[in-house]
Amino acid sequence: MVLLALVRLGDEAYGVPISKELLNLAGRDVALGSVYAALERLEQKEFVTSTLGEPTAERGGRAKRYFRVTPAGLRALKETRKALTNLWSGVPLLEGKRT
Amino acid sequence: MNVPPRGAIWLLRHVCPGRDSEALTGDLIERFGEGRSRAWFWRQALVAIAVGAGSEPRRRWPELCYAIAGTFVSVFQVRALLGVRTMVGWWMLPWPFSMLLFDGVQIAMPVTAVLPVLAAGLLWTRAFHWSSLVRTWTLSIVLLTACFYMLGEFAPLRVLGLPLVFGSLLVGAWVGCRREITRRGAPRQAARGTRAGQG
Numbered sequence: 001m002v003l004l005a006l007v008r009l010g011d012e013a014y015g016v017p018i019s020k021e022l023l024n025l026a027g028r029d030v031a032l033g034s035v036y037a038a039l040e041r042l043e044q045k046e047f048v049t050s051t052l053g054e055p056t057a058e059r060g061g062r063a064k065r066y067f068r069v070t071p072a073g074l075r076a077l078k079e080t081r082k083a084l085t086n087l088w089s090g091v092p093l094l095e096g097k098r099t
Numbered sequence: 100m101n102v103p104p105r106g107a108i109w110l111l112r113h114v115c116p117g118r119d120s121e122a123l124t125g126d127l128i129e130r131f132g133e134g135r136s137r138a139w140f141w142r143q144a145l146v147a148i149a150v151g152a153g154s155e156p157r158r159r160w161p162e163l164c165y166a167i168a169g170t171f172v173s174v175f176q177v178r179a180l181l182g183v184r185t186m187v188g189w190w191m192l193p194w195p196f197s198m199l200l201f202d203g204v205q206i207a208m209p210v211t212a213v214l215p216v217l218a219a220g221l222l223w224t225r226a227f228h229w230s231s232l233v234r235t236w237t238l239s240i241v242l243l244t245a246c247f248y249m250l251g252e253f254a255p256l257r258v259l260g261l262p263l264v265f266g267s268l269l270v271g272a273w274v275g276c277r278r279e280i281t282r283r284g285a286p287r288q289a290a291r292g293t294r295a296g297q298g
Contacts, residue, residue, distance in 0.1 A: 015126035032126050033147025036119045037154055052122070058132055060103070062125025 001026055002038045003077050006048060006069045014053070014064040039067055047073030103131045107144035115144070116151040116158070123147055161220020162272035168216045169239070169268040172209035174261060206247060210239045210268075217272060226276070235275030242267035 005021040006013045015032050018039075022030050042048045053064040069077070111124045131140050156163055192200060214236060221227040246267045250260055 016129050031143055031146040033150040036123050037150045059125035060128040062121050065122035
């Protein structure tokens with residue numbers, strides 16, 4: 001989900017918009033600390049890279065850390081989508097119940 | 100204008116583990132400026148500290164391995180070390196060399212013996228620095244010396260021997276390798292990106 005949020009946000013992906021994106025799209029109010037922990041793990045796996053922005057006054061002089069998905073991250077995202085699609089295609093009963 | 104809680108900011112700066120505590124604090128201040136409450140800020144800070152502490156063993160596994168190996172060597176290999184001390188013949192040396200050898204072997208040998216464990220872990224995580232090894236060695240010896248003297252002086256504390264030795268080694272390694280924390284966990288690619296961003 002965090003990777004998807006990064007792809008959607010593009011160049012403006014830092015902690016605040018990422019957490020807002022997760023809240024708006026997935027309905028999950030994820031703590032910012034958890035978002036950073038997930039991003040750190042993704043960075044260790046080389047699925048994302050990060051850069052520090054300029055410090056701003058409205059953030060108490062703290063810089064933003066921008067995140068960007070790497071080609072390896074995009075590949076992982078596509079593979080996950082493929083796996084999920086395959087898994088869902090094997091659940092006809094659930095779709096039948098819904099209709 | 101409402102100001103964010105200073106205590107929470109202090110905690111985030113000094114207690115929150117991980118590389119991103121400054122950026123996280125900035126994000127929390129930004130959200131607070133958008134109308135979030137002080138209770139929300141405190142909750143977010145405490146969650147960040149808890150999540151950061153939970154991921155510390157994964158992040159700092161070389162230090163953990165060093166502390167486990169050091170505890171094992173210190174506690175379970177004491178007889179072998181005593182043999183080394185006897186072999187060297189500490190009693191034949193003049194004071195203070197005799198005392199240094201007597202106490203030093205028990206403390207310095209296990210620390211030195213398990214230092215390669217830490218070095219290997221740091222190399223694996225691409226965070227190796229000779230200075231962190233020297234700092235860890237020095238701190239571990241100081242803390243273990245204090246620990247052993249305390250255990251010798253206060254007999255009731257002996258039941259805590261194992262956790263105290265483990266804690267001393269862990270704190271020694273944790274503080275000794277502190278400066279390298281930002282390098283670890285961030286791949287070379289990302290580190291390069293960060294430097295570019297800062298420049």
